Amino acid sequence: MTTTTHTAPTDAPPDDRPRLRAAGVTMRFGGLTAVHNVDLEVYAGEIVGLIGPNGAGKTTFFNCLTGLYVPTEGTVSYRGTVLPHRSHLVTQAGIARTFQNIRLFANMTVLENVLVGRHTRTSEGLFSALLRGPRFRRAERESEERALELLRFTGLEGKRDQLARNLPYGEQRKLEIARALASEPGLLLLDEPTAGMTAGETTATRELVLAVREQGTAVLVIEHDMRFIFNLCDRVAVLVQGEKLVEGSPETVQNDDRVIAAYLGTPFEGEPGEAEIAEVRAAEAADREGGEG
Amino acid sequence: MTMTTTDPDTPGTAHAPRATAQGAPLPLRSDPPSNLLLARILIGLGAVVAFVSTLFPWTWTSAFPGDLTIAMYPGGLQILTIVGAALTAAFLLAGAGVRGLRWLTPGGRHSAVLLAALGTLAVTWYTAGAIAEDLGGLANFEPGMWIGIAGSLLAVVGALALPADVPAEPDPLTGRAPHIGHRLRAALAAPAPRQPGSALPGWAEILVICAACGIGLYVFAYGIEAEDGPPFIGFLVVAAFLTPAVGRAGLGRRLSVLAGRHRTVTLLAAFAAALLFPITQSNETYTNIAVSVLIFATVALGLNMVVGLAGILDLGYVAFLGVGAYTAAIVSGAPTSPFDVHLPFWAAVLLGAAVALVFGLVIGFPSLRLHGDYLAIVTLGFGEIFRISVQNLDGDSGPNITNGAKTIPNIPDLELFGFNLGEEHSILGFDLGRFANYYLLMLLFTAIVVAIFRRSNNSRIGRAWIAIREDETAARAMGVNAFRFKLMAFALGATLAGMAGTVLAHVEYSVNPEAYKFVHTAPPNSAFLLIAVILGGMGTVSGPLIGAALLYLIPAKLQFMADYQLLLFGVALVLLMRFRPEGLIADRRKKLEFHETGQLDVPPNGAAGLSKTEA
Numbered sequence: 001m002t003t004t005t006h007t008a009p010t011d012a013p014p015d016d017r018p019r020l021r022a023a024g025v026t027m028r029f030g031g032l033t034a035v036h037n038v039d040l041e042v043y044a045g046e047i048v049g050l051i052g053p054n055g056a057g058k059t060t061f062f063n064c065l066t067g068l069y070v071p072t073e074g075t076v077s078y079r080g081t082v083l084p085h086r087s088h089l090v091t092q093a094g095i096a097r098t099f100q101n102i103r104l105f106a107n108m109t110v111l112e113n114v115l116v117g118r119h120t121r122t123s124e125g126l127f128s129a130l131l132r133g134p135r136f137r138r139a140e141r142e143s144e145e146r147a148l149e150l151l152r153f154t155g156l157e158g159k160r161d162q163l164a165r166n167l168p169y170g171e172q173r174k175l176e177i178a179r180a181l182a183s184e185p186g187l188l189l190l191d192e193p194t195a196g197m198t199a200g201e202t203t204a205t206r207e208l209v210l211a212v213r214e215q216g217t218a219v220l221v222i223e224h225d226m227r228f229i230f231n232l233c234d235r236v237a238v239l240v241q242g243e244k245l246v247e248g249s250p251e252t253v254q255n256d257d258r259v260i261a262a263y264l265g266t267p268f269e270g271e272p273g274e275a276e277i278a279e280v281r282a283a284e285a286a287d288r289e290g291g292e293g
Numbered sequence: 294m295t296m297t298t299t300d301p302d303t304p305g306t307a308h309a310p311r312a313t314a315q316g317a318p319l320p321l322r323s324d325p326p327s328n329l330l331l332a333r334i335l336i337g338l339g340a341v342v343a344f345v346s347t348l349f350p351w352t353w354t355s356a357f358p359g360d361l362t363i364a365m366y367p368g369g370l371q372i373l374t375i376v377g378a379a380l381t382a383a384f385l386l387a388g389a390g391v392r393g394l395r396w397l398t399p400g401g402r403h404s405a406v407l408l409a410a411l412g413t414l415a416v417t418w419y420t421a422g423a424i425a426e427d428l429g430g431l432a433n434f435e436p437g438m439w440i441g442i443a444g445s446l447l448a449v450v451g452a453l454a455l456p457a458d459v460p461a462e463p464d465p466l467t468g469r470a471p472h473i474g475h476r477l478r479a480a481l482a483a484p485a486p487r488q489p490g491s492a493l494p495g496w497a498e499i500l501v502i503c504a505a506c507g508i509g510l511y512v513f514a515y516g517i518e519a520e521d522g523p524p525f526i527g528f529l530v531v532a533a534f535l536t537p538a539v540g541r542a543g544l545g546r547r548l549s550v551l552a553g554r555h556r557t558v559t560l561l562a563a564f565a566a567a568l569l570f571p572i573t574q575s576n577e578t579y580t581n582i583a584v585s586v587l588i589f590a591t592v593a594l595g596l597n598m599v600v601g602l603a604g605i606l607d608l609g610y611v612a613f614l615g616v617g618a619y620t621a622a623i624v625s626g627a628p629t630s631p632f633d634v635h636l637p638f639w640a641a642v643l644l645g646a647a648v649a650l651v652f653g654l655v656i657g658f659p660s661l662r663l664h665g666d667y668l669a670i671v672t673l674g675f676g677e678i679f680r681i682s683v684q685n686l687d688g689d690s691g692p693n694i695t696n697g698a699k700t701i702p703n704i705p706d707l708e709l710f711g712f713n714l715g716e717e718h719s720i721l722g723f724d725l726g727r728f729a730n731y732y733l734l735m736l737l738f739t740a741i742v743v744a745i746f747r748r749s750n751n752s753r754i755g756r757a758w759i760a761i762r763e764d765e766t767a768a769r770a771m772g773v774n775a776f777r778f779k780l781m782a783f784a785l786g787a788t789l790a791g792m793a794g795t796v797l798a799h800v801e802y803s804v805n806p807e808a809y810k811f812v813h814t815a816p817p818n819s820a821f822l823l824i825a826v827i828l829g830g831m832g833t834v835s836g837p838l839i840g841a842a843l844l845y846l847i848p849a850k851l852q853f854m855a856d857y858q859l860l861l862f863g864v865a866l867v868l869l870m871r872f873r874p875e876g877l878i879a880d881r882r883k884k885l886e887f888h889e890t891g892q893l894d895v896p897p898n899g900a901a902g903l904s905k906t907e908a
Contacts, residue, residue, distance in 0.1 A: 068766070068769075068770070087769040088769050088770075088771075088773055088774045092772050097770055099767065099770075103767035104764075104767070105760050105764060105768070106763060107763055108759055108763060112756055115756055116756050116757065116760045116768065116773070118753075119753065119757060119760075119771055119772045119773050120771075122753055124752065124753045124754075125754070126754050126781060129749050129753065129754050129755075130744075130745060130748050132748060139753075140753075143753075180771075183771065
């Protein structure tokens with residue numbers, strides 16, 4: 001990653017309040033409890049991973065954090081302030097996210113995508129846009145400079161005027177991160193940032209996330225790729241069937257029996273033992289001989 | 294970094310097909326390239342013959358519209374043949390590499406010639422057919438007509454023998470030579486225009502822009518002045534062939550690059566051309582149409598802001614035009630107005646815009662919480678509610694505010710700075726009648742709307758609108774307050790329509806609730822406004838203006854087929870959506886959106902599966 005002068009404005013005073021505190025978040029859809037009583041904290045400078053089998057409720061939990069869903073119970077707070085359940089206000093507060101299925105503004109250029117990300121950090125209204133005073137022009141110029149800086153940071157500076165839809169898949173993922181970073185978040189939520197990527201692209205994404213952390217933005221990442229998560233994260237939480245099963249360092253989580261069980265399954269009680277298997281094999285062999293004879 | 298880097302047609306890709314085109318198989322026959330010269334001679338001869346034929350009379354009686362009987366004085370439909378022949382010749386010479394003309398064909402050289410020749414043939418033969426039909430039989434042809442028929446045919450035959458710009462490939466499976474339909478289609482295709490080898494000097498570029506605006510003015514004036522029936526149909530036929538010919542030649546692209554480089558100059562030149570229009574007119578008949586076109590186009594541009602930028606499908610937009618018109622009518626001091634107030638025009642405009650803004654907010658606030666089809670239906674409903682309310686606020690069914698179905702007639706003409714717009718004035722030796730005055734006034738409003746559209750589009754606000762149109766959830770996740778911005782677009786669109794409505798009330802002398810329907814056979818109505826936006830090109834400035842002009846002129850000029858108009862519009866729209874879904878003028882985004890196959894939201898399947906199994 002290239003070096004950059006990008007500084008997150010949020011890391012100025014040392015702040016020991018957690019960037020994110022989810023307390024007792026529960027999400028029910030009718031009779032289905034997708035997320036049940038999940039607590040999670042993310043501190044400044046941390047990269048936290050959230051893993052779990054398909055359907056464990058990771059993305060639902062993300063949507064609760066970012067105001068897309070209103071959790072049935074529990075609160076989400078950012079730096080000690082409880083967040084409202086409106087997605088644009090959450091972004092305004094300082095939490096930005098990417099989506100599991102890339103949701104770029106497909107027919108806008110790369111630069112415009114990032115400029116939309118600047119929306120909450122600029123305030124030019126309709127009248128200043130119509131009058132085009134010096135303040136408007138300065139704000140536009142600054143936004144553009146900032147956006148170009150982010151494109152350089154993510155390695156997309158050569159593609160600024162291409163339509164987002166025409167970028168290759170890996171670069172679309174990068175652009176989504178650049179767009180999220182444009183809102184100058186204190187916490188970045190990444191929903192499966194390496195899904196569908198080659199090994200090389202995954203490594204590049206890992207470096208990008210580390211560089212984001214360097215700038216003082218905490219990161220919470222959902223991922224399926226275990227190697228990616230365990231190499232990257234300071235702390236990993238495992239979500240199974242809507243509940244937080246384990247939380248701890250990558251080593252702890254990796255060696256936890258319950259996690260292995262959740263991913264690979266546990267032996268059930270009536271499972272056939274060695275003896276039964278041998279018996280069945282013998283019977284089958286006898287059967288075959290009989291058929292030939 | 295310049296815009297040129299975004300251009301998908303890098304010189305390399307543009308040159309590649311060109312190089313192969315030189316020795317490529319001919320579109321219809323596989324003759325050796327030496328016949329290229331013969332083909333060119335044939336085309337040139339045909340163009341000259343067609344041109345010369347217009348100097349002779351085409352028919353014996355002036356009963357046929359346009360008077361085609363005078364020798365050495367082409368008129369009416371003959372002018373169109375001249376234009377076609379001249380363009381054929383120009384593209385031919387440019388394609389042959391004549392110095393100074395090569396600038397004309399940066400894209401396809403031969404396909405442009407073929408289309409121009411076909412356009413000449415179509416309009417000449419159409420004229421012949423119309424004469425035979427109108428006057429009864431081929432006996433009404435003078436020799437000039439036969440010469441024209443032969444000349445235009447000659448040019449097309451020659452053009453068909455030209456090698457294709459993009460040669461048709463043999464069938465990859467069977468290896469058989471491409472069949473004739475395939476080759477014809479290839480003959481009409483053109484490669485993307487190459488970058489100009491040497492840039493023109495700045496003054497020459499500005500001159501080109503001014504010339505293009507002048508030609509635009511001439512074309513518009515010709516179309517508006519063309520008589521009903523054959524002359525106007527001839528105009529449409531020529532336009533239908535020559536516009537793609539110019540496009541295939543790559544001129545359209547080249548002009549839009551120039552316009553992009555000199556935005557202010559282009560806007561000023563276009564504005565100046567529009568200002569000149571009433572001066573070119575000797576009587577009021579056509580300025581009357583022009584002012585209606587302008588009002589219709591301005592409202593369409595306002596709707597484009599709502600539909601094209603923010604993506605809100607508004608099927609009741611004409612109601613806001615009505616709100617403005619009624620507001621202006623009520624405060625105009627008309628004797629039939631239920632209120633005895635007479636505000637100066639500037640106050641009426643502000644009031645009309647303000648009332649429309651309030652209506653926009655009141656209607657938008659509840660309905661913009663809906664999405665997609667539901668929103669469209671609700672706006673349609675509000676549009677009809679407006680019309681029916683106006684009809685009933687007549688003193689019988691409710692308070693008398695609008696005079697109901699009795700309408701508000703006799704709206705007085707405007708007075709601005711001592712000028713009565715209803716009277717004829719002589720300015721700089723030009724006589725400007727009533728409609729010319731209103732045309733100039735309306736042009737000012739159009740300029741305001743164009744400025745508002747461009748400036749809001751190219752700003753934080755416009756980006757938020759487009760983001761909402763593209764993906765509302767993602768826009769909200771990026772911090773855009775979607776509801777607020779949609780309401781802003783909706784209310785701003787309403788305000789602009791209300792502003793245009795205040796002029797409309799004075800131009801038309803009266804306001805009538807029946808004029809603001811959802812669908813009607815004549816503009817303005819909500820359906821036509823939406824069609825103008827879609828036909829012209831969503832999200833562009835010039836698109837809705839051109840779309841509205843066409844949509845207004847065609848019903849006005851083709852009165853004789855009034856019964857089939859809606860049917861024809863339907864057919865035209867279906868064809869347009871099939872062959873050019875981005876509209877006549879393509880937004881740079883839309884162009885890429887509809888003609889590239891890139892899929893956004895689909896991760897490569899194999900790769901996704903791989904990472905999951907690894908986990």
